[in-house]
Amino acid sequence: MxxxxxxxxxxxxxxxxxxxxIVAPAPKHEIRNIVVxxxxxxxxxxxxxxxxxxxxxxxxxxxxxxxxxxxxxxKHTLFIACSFSGGTEETLSALAxxxxxxATVFAITSGGKLLEIxxxxxxxxxxxxxxxxxxxxxxxxxxxxxxxxxxxxxFVSNAFEQPLEASIxxxxxxxxxxxxxxxxxxSLLKNKQxxxxxxxxxxxxxxxxxxxINENSKQLCHLNVVPEMNHNELxxxxxxxxxxxxxxxxxxxxxxxxxxxxxxxxxxQTRLNAKAGIAIEIQAQGDTAVERALYLIHFFDWISFYLAxxxxxxxxxxxxxxxxxxxxxxxx
Numbered sequence: 044m045x046x047x048x049x050x051x052x053x054x055x056x057x058x059x060x061x062x063x064x065i066v067a068p069a070p071k072h073e074i075r076n077i078v079v080x081x082x083x084x085x086x087x088x089x090x091x092x093x094x095x096x097x098x099x100x101x102x103x104x105x106x107x108x109x110x111x112x113x114x115x116x117x118k119h120t121l122f123i124a125c126s127f128s129g130g131t132e133e134t135l136s137a138l139a140x141x142x143x144x145x146a147t148v149f150a151i152t153s154g155g156k157l158l159e160i161x162x163x164x165x166x167x168x169x170x171x172x173x174x175x176x177x178x179x180x181x182x183x184x185x186x187x188x189x190x191x192x193x194x195x196x197x198f199v200s201n202a203f204e205q206p207l208e209a210s211i212x213x214x215x216x217x218x219x220x221x222x223x224x225x226x227x228x229x230s231l232l233k234n235k236q237x238x239x240x241x242x243x244x245x246x247x248x249x250x251x252x253x254x255x256i257n258e259n260s261k262q263l264c265h266l267n268v269v270p271e272m273n274h275n276e277l278x279x280x281x282x283x284x285x286x287x288x289x290x291x292x293x294x295x296x297x298x299x300x301x302x303x304x305x306x307x308x309x310x311x312q313t314r315l316n317a318k319a320g321i322a323i324e325i326q327a328q329g330d331t332a333v334e335r336a337l338y339l340i341h342f343f344d345w346i347s348f349y350l351a352x353x354x355x356x357x358x359x360x361x362x363x364x365x366x367x368x369x370x371x372x373x374x375x
Contacts, residue, residue: 044177044180044259044348044351044358044359045348047174047175047177047180048180048341048344048345048348049218051183051214051340051341051344052210052211052214052215052218052341053211054181054183054184055183055187055207055210055211055337056211057172057184058183058184058186058187058188059187059204059207059208059211061169061171061172061184061187061188062169062187062188062190062191063191064169065167065169065188065191065192065195066167066195067149067167067192067195067196067197068147068149068165068166068167070121070147070196071118071145071147072118072119072145072147073119074102074119074120074121074147074196074198075102075103075117075119075120076102076103076104076105076115076116076119076120076121077100077102077103077104077105077120077121077123077193077198078104078105078106078107078112078113078115078116078120078121078122078123078141078146079092079104079105079106079107079122079123079125079189080106080107080108080112080122080123080124080125080133080134080137080138080141081106081108081124081125081126081131081134081185082108082126082131082133082134083178083179083254084127084178084179084180084181084182084185084254085125085126085127085131085134085151085178085185086106086108086125087182087247087250087251087254088125088182088185088186088189089106089123089125089189090106090246090247090250091186091247091248091251091336091340092186092189092190092193093106093247094244094245094246094247094248094332094336095190095203095332095333095336096190096193096199096203099199099200099202100193100198100199101198102198103115107137108133109133109137110132110133110136110137111136111137111140112137112140112141112144116140116141116144116146117144117145117146118144118145118146118147120141120144120146120147121146121147121149121196122138122141122146122147122148122149123148123149123150123151123189123192124137124138124141124148124149124150124151124152124157125150125151125152125185125189126150126151126152126155126157127152127153127171127173127178127181127185128152128153128154128155128176128178129152129153129154129155129156129157129158129159130155130156130157131157132371134157135156135157135160138157138160142164148161148164148166148167149166149167149168149192149196150166150167150168150169151168151169151171151185151188151189151192152168152170152171153170153171153172153173154170154173158170169188169191169192171184171185171188172184177359179254179255179258179259182251182340187207190203203333206329206330206331206332206333206334207333207337209329209330209331209334210329210333210334210337210338213328213329213334213338214337214338214341217328221341221342221345222345222349224342225342225345225346225348225349226345226349228323228325228346228349229346229347229348229349229350229352229353230349230353231291231321231323232256232260232262232291232346232350232353233350233353233354234289235289235290235291235320235321236263236265236289236290236291237256237262237263237264237265237290237291237293238265238266238267238290238291238292238293238319239252239253239264239265239266239267239292239293239295240266240267240268240269240272240292240293240294240295240308240311241266241268241269241294241295241296241297242268242269242295242296242297242300242301242304242305242308243268243269243270243271243304244297244299244300244332245268245295245297245327245335245336245339246266246268248295248336248339248340248343249266249268249295250266251340251343252264252266252339252343252346252347253265253266255343255344255346255347256346256347256350258347258358258361259344259347259348259350259351259358260347260350260351260353260354260356260358261351261354261356262350262354269304269307269308269311270303270304270307273307273311277311280314280315280318284317284318286318287318287319287320288319288320289320290318290319290320290321291319291320291321291322291323292315292316292319292321292322292323293323293324293325294308294312294322294323294324294325295324295325295327295339296308296324296325296326296327297326297327297335298327298335299332299335312324325339325342327339
C-alpha cells in the first residue's frame, strides 16, 4: 500500500495523458441530464467531481450507488458506469436498467464484464490501467477520467487540467513533509473515536477519508459538515466533557469557505475543542478547489496508512468485503 499511495502524483500525471485520449461518441439524443453509477473507490470520484464542477456544469448531475437508477434516466441521459474491476454487481445492474431506457452509455473501467459490454455494444469507454487489485488506490485515474468525460462531451471546460498539473508538482515536492505530518497525526487517532468536520464543499473528500480509515486502518470514522451539523449534531455535544475524552476531533479548513460558514466553524471550535480529548485543525493547501481536493486526498491517504501501522493491521487486506461477496455469490 505504501508504494501505491506514494505513486499518487505519478498516477494523476498518467491519468491526464489517458484522459486526453478519450473520444466521446455522438449521442443519438440530446443530453439533458447526467447520471454516474459507481460504488466505493469507483464511486467516490463521482462525488468529488460533482463538488469540483458544480459551479460550471449546467445539467443535472446525479450519482447512484445501488442496483437501480433514478426515474430521471431516459434516452436524454448520459449514463456513466464506473467500475475499476468491471464486475461490480450494483453498477452492472444499474447499467442494465439504463440500457432499457436507451440512455447514452459511457464506461470507465480496467476491464471485466463492463468493458465487454461497452465493446460489444459500441459504447464509449476508457480503459484504466490495472496496476494492482485495489480500486481505492486508483482514485486518481477514475476521478480524472470523469472530468475528461464531462469535458469531451462538452459539458465542462478543460480548466481543471492546469490545477491538476500544479497538484502533481506540489505533491511530489511535498511528499516527505506530508508523510511526516501524516504519521504524527495518525498517532493521535489510534484507539480514538475520530470525528471530522468541514465546510460542506469538502464533504466528498471527507467521505474519502472515512473510507480510507475504514479500509486501510480497519477503524471507524464519523464525519459531518457545516452548516448542516449546526442544526442537529451540534446538540450531541451537550453532555459534560468527560463523555468526549476519547474523541479526536479534526477540523478541515480551506481558504475559500463561505464567510458565514467560516464564522460558524470558529464559534463551534471555541466550544467543541474544549470538550474533545484532542482537537486538530488541518488546512487544505492549494489555490483552486482541484488543488485543495488532491492535496487532502493524498494527505488523508497517508494518514490512513500510518494509522494502519499504529493499529498493526494490513492496510491492503479487505477480508470482510471478500467474505460478503463470497456469501452473496451463493444466492445468485
